[in-house]
Amino acid sequence: MVYIVWVFLYPVRKTRSLFLILSFLLGISIDFFSDSGGVNAFAITFIAYFRLPILMAVLKKSDLDYGQFNLKTLSANKIILFISILTVIHHFIVFSLEYFSFSEFLNIISNTFLTSIFTIMISFLGITLFAKKK
Numbered sequence: 482m483v484y485i486v487w488v489f490l491y492p493v494r495k496t497r498s499l500f501l502i503l504s505f506l507l508g509i510s511i512d513f514f515s516d517s518g519g520v521n522a523f524a525i526t527f528i529a530y531f532r533l534p535i536l537m538a539v540l541k542k543s544d545l546d547y548g549q550f551n552l553k554t555l556s557a558n559k560i561i562l563f564i565s566i567l568t569v570i571h572h573f574i575v576f577s578l579e580y581f582s583f584s585e586f587l588n589i590i591s592n593t594f595l596t597s598i599f600t601i602m603i604s605f606l607g608i609t610l611f612a613k614k615k
Contacts (some may be wrong), residue, residue, distance in 0.1 A: 482596065484511060484521075485571050486604050488529050489552055489564060493536070504529035517579070524574040528567045539563045552608065564604050565597070572597045 487507055491500055508522030515521070539562050540555075552560060572593045580589050 482572065482575070482600050483603055483607070485525060485528065485568065485600070486607060488525065488532055488567060489604065489608070491529075491532075493533065497533075501526060501529055520575050520578045523578065524571045527574055528571045531570070532567065535566050536563060539566070557605075557609075560608065561601065561605055564608075565601050568597045568600050568604070569593060572600070 484507060488504060491503075505522055505526045508525035509519065511517075511521045511525075512519050539559055552563070555563075573589070576589045576592045576596075
């Protein structure tokens, strides 16, 4: 589920409503092709909405300069923490809506954990490897 990198890399200073609409459209297009009934659209829109408060919690206020914020310029620990929080929230929402049963709680947790590990690794590698050097 590497498509959530969109949420990580979208500029903070851009219009939030446009960001939420584009995130929803990305999620609904994935739902359309995977026949998942809106699960991905809800999950990616949810993490897009809560991205800024989570970013503010991960970073100190002095670190968060909206004019020049760029995920690629942060330390590796902060990038991994930010990516991890959003990824686990996204995957938990996807799998809990997909299974939608309390009897499947262990499957939800195990799928969330395992899928999150691989998504975090691939996202972090992609962000660090394909970052423009200044």
